[in-house]
Amino acid sequence: MIDVFKGSFTQQEPIPDEGIAAALEVLKSGRLHRYNVVEGEISETALLEQEFAAAMGARFCLAVASGGYAMGCALRALGVKPGDRVLTNAFTLAPVPGAIASVGAVPVFVGVTEALTIDLEDLAAKAEQADVLMLSHMRGHLADMDALMELCTARNVKVIEDCAHTMGAKWKGRLSGTDGVVGCYSTQTYKHLNSGEGGLLITDDEEIAARAIMLSGSYMLYERHLAAPAAEVFERIKYDTPNVSGRMDDLRAAILRPQLRKLDAQCEAWNARYRMVEAGLAETPGLTLVERPEAEQYVASSIQFLLLDWTEGKIADVLARCANRGVELKWFGSDKPAGFTSRYDSWRYAPSKPMPASDRILKGIVDMRLPLTFSLQDCALIARIIRAEVSAVHQFR
Numbered sequence: 001m002i003d004v005f006k007g008s009f010t011q012q013e014p015i016p017d018e019g020i021a022a023a024l025e026v027l028k029s030g031r032l033h034r035y036n037v038v039e040g041e042i043s044e045t046a047l048l049e050q051e052f053a054a055a056m057g058a059r060f061c062l063a064v065a066s067g068g069y070a071m072g073c074a075l076r077a078l079g080v081k082p083g084d085r086v087l088t089n090a091f092t093l094a095p096v097p098g099a100i101a102s103v104g105a106v107p108v109f110v111g112v113t114e115a116l117t118i119d120l121e122d123l124a125a126k127a128e129q130a131d132v133l134m135l136s137h138m139r140g141h142l143a144d145m146d147a148l149m150e151l152c153t154a155r156n157v158k159v160i161e162d163c164a165h166t167m168g169a170k171w172k173g174r175l176s177g178t179d180g181v182v183g184c185y186s187t188q189t190y191k192h193l194n195s196g197e198g199g200l201l202i203t204d205d206e207e208i209a210a211r212a213i214m215l216s217g218s219y220m221l222y223e224r225h226l227a228a229p230a231a232e233v234f235e236r237i238k239y240d241t242p243n244v245s246g247r248m249d250d251l252r253a254a255i256l257r258p259q260l261r262k263l264d265a266q267c268e269a270w271n272a273r274y275r276m277v278e279a280g281l282a283e284t285p286g287l288t289l290v291e292r293p294e295a296e297q298y299v300a301s302s303i304q305f306l307l308l309d310w311t312e313g314k315i316a317d318v319l320a321r322c323a324n325r326g327v328e329l330k331w332f333g334s335d336k337p338a339g340f341t342s343r344y345d346s347w348r349y350a351p352s353k354p355m356p357a358s359d360r361i362l363k364g365i366v367d368m369r370l371p372l373t374f375s376l377q378d379c380a381l382i383a384r385i386i387r388a389e390v391s392a393v394h395q396f397r
């Protein structure tokens, strides 16, 4: 009998009871808007910002409507203007070039390495074209952040970090999102905290923080923030910063606060699942696992492997055979965007030149989610299925 996996790749854990109780309190109060507080009351959103800033060791934090909004807001707060060029990863998801396009700027795509991180040589070659790098830690893989920051600092390139997949991850002990001038996070259902939709932005720069808060739609109520700079900083920027509404509401903040308290344990749980699948796939002929550097403390809410130099037909065969046995794999190599996957040349609003070295890697990237509803036994079974199907197809290459 052949094993079939019966679980769901899109099923997350329930919201913790504490979060449900806090959400009910907000609902009963009727005060869902973050600035709708009674005398002496502090909103759930302001508290979440204070707690997230503390958890990340950042001076300032702003909660917003989505991760994509956080990135667009960061670009605006940095003064990126229509027509400006912004460096970003060729291997990322659609909201990243989308955030750049949302301010009228133009993405300059930088290649991807076999480690699935941004190619620092290509970055060095293209750095002079832009003042800002929107760095996407795609699928949780951290580039050598020391080398990257050195390169960008030397060339006066400001770094915004897209930490949609690295909340809680570290490079040499430094939390992801704290090396760049701004760190952006998503609390969309498939990320590390789940409020359906939502985003967070951190920075240590008081002017960027004040601008981001004004941009998010604070009107003149910015003094109701706890993780914000002093009022005098707002005085300097408030009349020339537009309101581009994208606030978070108290309902989402209420369900996020208890989740934030569990973040470290959740990260451990993801990594245990990752290591189980990784071990099960080790030394599968034809399959390349992604090596994780010693300096990287990852949070693996998904796993990637490479079927390098395989034909499209064989890769499609592997995906179909795994799907038949209940294992949902995503392929980043397709020339047509499918589901959540796409590649730099599928964003036709953004110009791009072919990048053969990156194309070879993109063609081979296979991706799989690791929701915490999977048990370790589930992960072992999934790895056996992938191993068997990759081996079967590989034999006949």
Ligand SMILES: *Cc1c(COP(=O)(O)O)cnc(C)c1O
Binding pocket: 066, 067, 068, 069, 092, 093, 095, 096, 136, 137, 138, 139, 162, 164, 165, 186, 187, 188, 197, 198, 199
């Ligand atoms: C999800 C995601 C985002 C944006 O998050 P939303 O909250 O969905 O807007 C940004 N970057 C990457 C890599 C993502 O996966």
